[in-house]
Amino acid sequence: MSVQLKQIPLVNGVVVKRPSKNCKSPYVADVIIDGNELMCHSPALGCCGLSDTNSCVLLSKIEKKNTKQVCEYKIELSHLSEGEHKIIIGINPKLAEEIAESALINNCVANLTNVISYKREITIMNSRFDFAGIDRNDKPFVMEIKNVPLADYVDVHKKDRKKYDCKDIPFNEKISYFPDGYRKKTTDVVSPRALKHIEELEKIAQSDVRAILCFVIQRNDVKHFQTSNVDLIYKEAVYKAWKNGVEINTIQVEWNQSGICNFIRNDLPISLKDGEFI
DSSP states (O other): OOOEEEEOOOEEEEEEESSOSSOOOTTEEEEEETTEEEEEEOTTTTGGGTTSTTOEEEEEEOOOOSTTOOOSEEEEEEEEEETTEEEEEEOOHHHHHHHHHHHHHTTOSTTOOSOSEEEEEEEETTEEEEEEEEOTTSOEEEEEEEEEOOEESSOOOGGGGGGOOOTTSOTTOEEEEEOOOOOSSTTSOSOHHHHHHHHHHHHHTTTTSEEEEEEEEOOSOEEEEEEOTTOHHHHHHHHHHHHTTOEEEEEEEEEOTTSEEEEEESOOOEEEETTEEO
């Protein structure tokens, strides 16, 4: 099914430094755009190298609201080059929510088509979830969205990556995974917020409400999705929640240089534990 889910006007840039030398917020980077070095919003922080120094990125213009606003542009996508292969990856987490809404409207979310109604950003228990609504069978649902910009041939800690020889694995057969990112200790969870969301979705699933966790994979070079081995606490929490009724979905999309996002599939194989697929 060929469906365009989003289009945004973009400009090319190269990240010089993050945080910016003039603003120490980790969400601000110095980026060269058309020969000018500007401070730009980096909503995905460094995104494990996709929006850090020397990264080639695509940015959207930010509407100026006041004189204190320091950023003129926002990093949305990142170029990835690997040998002769080049792809564009959506890295701004907000894009995943916007893509999911368009997918919901266009009936591209598996097992959640022709919904009667929905609302955005609804607070339930101690969390704010991305969507809540009524499905086509008059049953209420809650859906949380997670952005998945990362993928590799193996899903291991960065320090162990060099131990693996992946040269014989085809470029488009990577593993997409969530989560990954900075933490003080490897025993810490990567995202306490993501952990809270899945734990509360598990509780919601015990009532007469559909609880859905949907991972939006914004790249086209992967063969399946899995909860990451770098955060075994979150991995086990998602597996437990699935066993207790939480639905796990994926939406895979691809971006092009023109800022167009097209739907690829909603049935990417999903592994939650030890190579088992659901």
